[in-house]
Amino acid sequence: MLGPTSEGDIPAPLEVEASGAAVVSRKSRSKSRYSILTRRDKTVMALMVGIPTFLCVALIWLPTIASIGLSFTNWRGVTPLTDQNIVGLKNYVTLFTTYPFFWPAVIHNILWLVVFVFIATPIGIFIAVLLDREMRGTRLYQSVFFVPVVLSLAIVGFIWEQIYTSQGFLNSVLGHTSSSTAIDFLGNANLNIWAVLVAASWRHVGYVMVLYLAGLKSVDPTLREAASIDGANARQIFFRVVFPVMRPINIVVIVITVIESLRAFDIAYIINRGKNGLELLSILITNNSISEANLLGFGSAIAVVLLLVSLVPIVTFLVRTMGRETA
Amino acid sequence: MANRDAPSSPTLPSPVNPVMTRRRVLAGIAGVAGLAATPSLLAACGPGASTTPSAPASGAAPSAAGAAGSPGASLGAVGTLTVGSNHSDPGEKTGMEKINAAFTAATGITVKMNTVDHGTFQDTLQNYLGGIPDTAYTWFSGFRMKFFADQQLNVAVDDVWSKVKGNYTEGFANSVVGNDGKVYGVPVDYYPWAVFYRKSVFSDKGYTIPATWADLKTLCTKMQTDGLTPIAFGDKDGWPAMGTFDILNLRLNGYDFHVNLMAGKEKWTDPKVTTVFQKWAEIVPFHAKDYAGLTWQNAADTLVQKKSGMYLLGLFVSSQFAATNNQADLDDLDFFPFPALGTQYDAEGALDAPIDTWEIAAKSPNLSTETDTAKAYLEFWAKGSTQVIMFQNQPGLIPTAKDADTSSYTPLQKKAVEIVSKATRITQFLDRDTRSDFAGANGMQSFLQKFLANPTQDLAAYQKTIQDFWDSLPPLS
Numbered sequence: 001m002l003g004p005t006s007e008g009d010i011p012a013p014l015e016v017e018a019s020g021a022a023v024v025s026r027k028s029r030s031k032s033r034y035s036i037l038t039r040r041d042k043t044v045m046a047l048m049v050g051i052p053t054f055l056c057v058a059l060i061w062l063p064t065i066a067s068i069g070l071s072f073t074n075w076r077g078v079t080p081l082t083d084q085n086i087v088g089l090k091n092y093v094t095l096f097t098t099y100p101f102f103w104p105a106v107i108h109n110i111l112w113l114v115v116f117v118f119i120a121t122p123i124g125i126f127i128a129v130l131l132d133r134e135m136r137g138t139r140l141y142q143s144v145f146f147v148p149v150v151l152s153l154a155i156v157g158f159i160w161e162q163i164y165t166s167q168g169f170l171n172s173v174l175g176h177t178s179s180s181t182a183i184d185f186l187g188n189a190n191l192n193i194w195a196v197l198v199a200a201s202w203r204h205v206g207y208v209m210v211l212y213l214a215g216l217k218s219v220d221p222t223l224r225e226a227a228s229i230d231g232a233n234a235r236q237i238f239f240r241v242v243f244p245v246m247r248p249i250n251i252v253v254i255v256i257t258v259i260e261s262l263r264a265f266d267i268a269y270i271i272n273r274g275k276n277g278l279e280l281l282s283i284l285i286t287n288n289s290i291s292e293a294n295l296l297g298f299g300s301a302i303a304v305v306l307l308l309v310s311l312v313p314i315v316t317f318l319v320r321t322m323g324r325e326t327a
Numbered sequence: 328m329a330n331r332d333a334p335s336s337p338t339l340p341s342p343v344n345p346v347m348t349r350r351r352v353l354a355g356i357a358g359v360a361g362l363a364a365t366p367s368l369l370a371a372c373g374p375g376a377s378t379t380p381s382a383p384a385s386g387a388a389p390s391a392a393g394a395a396g397s398p399g400a401s402l403g404a405v406g407t408l409t410v411g412s413n414h415s416d417p418g419e420k421t422g423m424e425k426i427n428a429a430f431t432a433a434t435g436i437t438v439k440m441n442t443v444d445h446g447t448f449q450d451t452l453q454n455y456l457g458g459i460p461d462t463a464y465t466w467f468s469g470f471r472m473k474f475f476a477d478q479q480l481n482v483a484v485d486d487v488w489s490k491v492k493g494n495y496t497e498g499f500a501n502s503v504v505g506n507d508g509k510v511y512g513v514p515v516d517y518y519p520w521a522v523f524y525r526k527s528v529f530s531d532k533g534y535t536i537p538a539t540w541a542d543l544k545t546l547c548t549k550m551q552t553d554g555l556t557p558i559a560f561g562d563k564d565g566w567p568a569m570g571t572f573d574i575l576n577l578r579l580n581g582y583d584f585h586v587n588l589m590a591g592k593e594k595w596t597d598p599k600v601t602t603v604f605q606k607w608a609e610i611v612p613f614h615a616k617d618y619a620g621l622t623w624q625n626a627a628d629t630l631v632q633k634k635s636g637m638y639l640l641g642l643f644v645s646s647q648f649a650a651t652n653n654q655a656d657l658d659d660l661d662f663f664p665f666p667a668l669g670t671q672y673d674a675e676g677a678l679d680a681p682i683d684t685w686e687i688a689a690k691s692p693n694l695s696t697e698t699d700t701a702k703a704y705l706e707f708w709a710k711g712s713t714q715v716i717m718f719q720n721q722p723g724l725i726p727t728a729k730d731a732d733t734s735s736y737t738p739l740q741k742k743a744v745e746i747v748s749k750a751t752r753i754t755q756f757l758d759r760d761t762r763s764d765f766a767g768a769n770g771m772q773s774f775l776q777k778f779l780a781n782p783t784q785d786l787a788a789y790q791k792t793i794q795d796f797w798d799s800l801p802p803l804s
Contacts, residue, residue, distance in 0.1 A: 074801030078478055079455050087801070098795035100777070101769050134601025165625070166617035187563070189780055271564050275769040276619055276776040284769055291450045294762035297801065 039137070064307065069303035076294045091301035102302070105279040109194055112200070112280070113261035120201035121257045124208025130240060131209070132216040146210055148203040157270030161186065161201035187278030196267050196278060204260060210252055215249030216242070249323060258313045262306065281306045344526070406702040407437045409693055411461035413448035413718075418646075422720035429716065430707050436700045453763075457481040460688035464696040465703050468502035468682040469755040472512055472588065474762065476505040477803070482687040482694070483509035487702045491709035494728045498753050502682050512684030514707045515714055516724035518642035519733055519747050520570050520679040521662040528555075528633055538664045540606075547613035557613040559635035560664045567770030569757035570639055570778060574605045574665045575680050581672035582752035589761040595794040599787050606668070608782035619776065631656060639665065641681070642743050643723035660739060664746055666793030675751035681759055682727065715733040 037045075071092070073085040093100050116289070127145060131138050148156060163169045164185035167177075174180040185195040219242055227241045265282040268274050274283030281302060289299025339486040342607035357616040379743055410542030414423045420442060421680050427438040441461050448455075452466070456475055466472060472585035490509040492500060495514065530555055562568045576585045580599045587593040588600070615626060615635065629635040638644060648657045667673040685708050687701045688694075707713055712779070719735070725743055733741065748751065758766035765771055774793050780783070 043648075046489065073614055076453075076801065078453065078480075085801075094795075094799040098792065098793045098799060100796070101773060110590070164620070166620055182617055184617040184620050187621070187778075192620075197785070240758075246651075272619075274770050275565055275773045276780070279769070279773075287767055287769040288764075291767055292452060294453045294769040295764050295801070298799075 035210075052224075059099070067300045067303050067307075070294075070297055071304045073297040073300075075297050077296045078294070084296070087095055087297070091298050094298070095305070101279045103285060104277075105284050106305075106309075107212055107275075108266065108279055108308075109262060109281050111193065112197065112264045113258065114263045115197045115201065118255075118256045120204040121208050121253060122203075124205040125212050125253070128209045128216060130210035135143070136178045142210075143214065145206040147206070147212065149206040151203070153203065153266030154198075154270055156199060156203050157267040160195070160267070161271055164195050186271055187276070192271070192277045196271065199267055204257070207256070207260075211253055212246075212249060215246050215284065219245055255317060258317075262310050279297055281309070297309065333541050350381070352429075360601060380563045391803065399461045406435075406695050406696070408463060408704055409437060409691070410438055410457070410704070411448075411459035411464035411688075412440055412442045413445045413465045413720075415442055415444045415448075416721065418720040419717065419724070420608075422595040422717035425640060425720070426708075426713055426716050429713065432706060434699060434700075434703055434706065436703065438704070452727060453615065453798075454570045456688055456690060458690070459552065460691050462688060462691040463685055463701040464688055464695050466512065466684055466686050467755060467759045468499075468512055468514055468684045470760045471755070472684065472686065473505050474504065474803070476507070476509075480689050481505075482701075483511060483696065484513065484702060484705055484747075485707070487513060487705050488675045491706055492626050493620060494711070494730055496708055496729065497726050498747075498750075499682065501754070502753070503684055513709050514682045514727040515708050515792070516686050516717060516726055517561070517680050518643050518723050518725060519743050520574065520639065521664055521743075521746060522637060523630065523638045523640060523644050523662045525633060525659045526661045527659050528636060534636070537666045539666050540668050544610065546615075546636075547610065551613065552622055556615045556629060556635035556716070556804070557637065558615070559609065559626045559638035560614040560618040560631045561621030561623045562618045562627075562776060563620055563622050564778065565624050566758055567626075567640065568775040569766075569771065570641070572584065572603065573754060573757050575606050575668075575673045576600070577605055577677040577752075577754065578665065578668040579606060579670055581670075582677045582754065585677075585754060589757065591762075591797060595797060596787070596790045598788055604782070604789075607778070610781040611643065611779060614779075618779070637668055641679075642740075645723055645739065646721075649722065657737075657739075662739070662746075669767065673797070674753050676746075676750040677754060678750050680750070680753045681748050681756045683724070684750040711767045734769060762800065762803060763780055763796060770796065 036243070040227075045107070066185075072088060073081065074087045074090070075081050075085045109324045131141055151159075161168075165171075166182035166184055170185065171182045174183065184191070186192050206290055221246060223241055224237055232240065263282060264284070268278040268280050269283055271287070272278055274280055274287060283298050285302045285306065287293065288295045288302065400496060410427070412420075412423050414420055423440060423442070427440055430436065431438060439461075443451075449721055450464075452475070453494055456464075456533070457478075457480065466475075472481070476483075478783075483505070488503070491513065499514045499517075501518060503510050503514055505511045529536075532549075534544075534546060537546045550557040559596065560567070573585070576588070579602055580588075584593060584599060586656045588597070594597075615621065615629065618626070623640060623644070624647055626635075627640065627644045630644070631647055631651060642662075645657065648660045651657075662678070664678065685705050687698070687705070691697065711726055711728035714726030714728055715731050715735070722737070722740065725740060725747075733744070736744070754760055757771065761771070771793075774789075775798070778789060
């Protein structure tokens, strides 16, 4: 997304200047204008525009377009792709009608997003605000909350697996020591998505906290002083003064929250490879296209659906931020 | 020992893939090297001549000379072999290293082994075989072997097979024949699936081995009143439940129906499949309640700890008993065949006994130079003496060769050999007998878990979702 905009930005002023010059004196001025840019400048500029453009096209646009194209085929990735591989919308029809794991996956992804946006992120912000008050031991708390972020999600998954298993920590604490009475946090298809969301949130809270804390530190203290002199209470100061000032950080936090929810994968994959109540779109893509199954076409169709789902918040976000900045 | 007489001519490597010109060049180089090596080979059939099987020498080279020669003398001079192994468990890895050392000692061929975690190996095999695979690699037999052979990703090894087939029973021989009638692998080990239990638990509580379905259910009820989980079960990984489906389908509907169902020639909506799920539903309440969060190791531990009574699993369950480091635990482990269900198919005695094989990858970049060394390797593996080395390090993998030394077998292993030799039909296991895209995590593994979560659901609708999924899969070739 960044590539094309930067590519569009750089040549634009040049054109304006060149055409402006042409109005004054077509031949001589435009010649002299061109002479300002040496051959070397042009090469440098071409490289500066060209390399990002190339990377953007090669690493983002081509794979995206290839995925969309593959989603209309039943290609398995071994034999050459021929006309016979083209199956039209069959993958999508299967996905939306008969494939029983698709809708649960969509619902789980949405659930993930909702929990992150309305529970995990606000908790992270809340903790950041508390820690920002310079209470005693604030550094210790910061470290404690941040530790889960340092761990990879694979390890987070492993830790929580030990906590949740039927003979694990949580069941012992709850007094369910025999396997017949134990709560099957990871096995129960109605329960395990919530168990996983707790684990994922545990990590996400720390992430949001650190981002927000950094932002809070950069808020000009005179603003708060002014507000408190005007008689605002702590709550009003935060919601009326600090929060609006923090807009750039808020946007980053929202974007990160949405991205983290849509790419949710690791913990569920560690626990049971996304079966039995833990279906997620990202795992369906993996299991179908790059596992032993090798259903590249079908996997691509799921990937396209995930792309479209991702575009909704991304486009909304871009339209809103861009719209405000230009206004 | 008898692997030196590579029965190949200098032209052998190229017909495998005549299109690849680079390989032809390499083959040419190999041929030249072979010619250069020939004099020494002919000169010395005696000691010190443990020369290269990679040298495309005359097929008449004496096979007996092998290890008789001093092996050390030829090191480094006689060809190499790249080997892809999925034996990632510590014991199996040690076994592989010992076997490779023995192979090098016997032939002088240097083996370069590439070990990949078993599950990862299986998941990535398609890309591996289609990419730059090692020349010899471990894999399954049966449907999964044919699946890759049909894609021209395997080299036929009929010449090796003709030399070693006397060492195998018919069941093993059938398991390595491809759809085109050619042989694509050499079977090296297997493990039967049966119902495992602790002898001490059965004798203490006065339980008897159930012979029929009714006996099994009575026993389960009795175990429940005794405070045991009647049937240990761990299906977190998705595949263990397939073992129960297999044995029920084999007993209720017979081998032919099972194999045809796996191959898509029968429908999952068939009423015969309904009977399998109905029977299964009768014993689901006796399974461990927390199965969905347990691995097979967790479930096996409940059997070790005498918290559960029985466990339908492969012989590899014994590794959890060995892990206690208490020989008494291992000695206490026993199994019985799944009870009869009163159908005509009980007599078949069919069971799952997955067979592992060694095969040769057609797309190996070293194929031209390593075809003969790889064939020598396969031939080496076909010997009981080789397979026993692996067996000593992983007692759950029973050698397939007739000449394997059975004197070191425990009673349990002897019984495993017996149960398999009694079976007139052997299946490989659901995820080895059917297409991989069907059997995967978001395929049959998930479907079976859906059944287990609600065994009394509308089976017709449930079976239709399975058949719909099968129908949505692309044609195989």
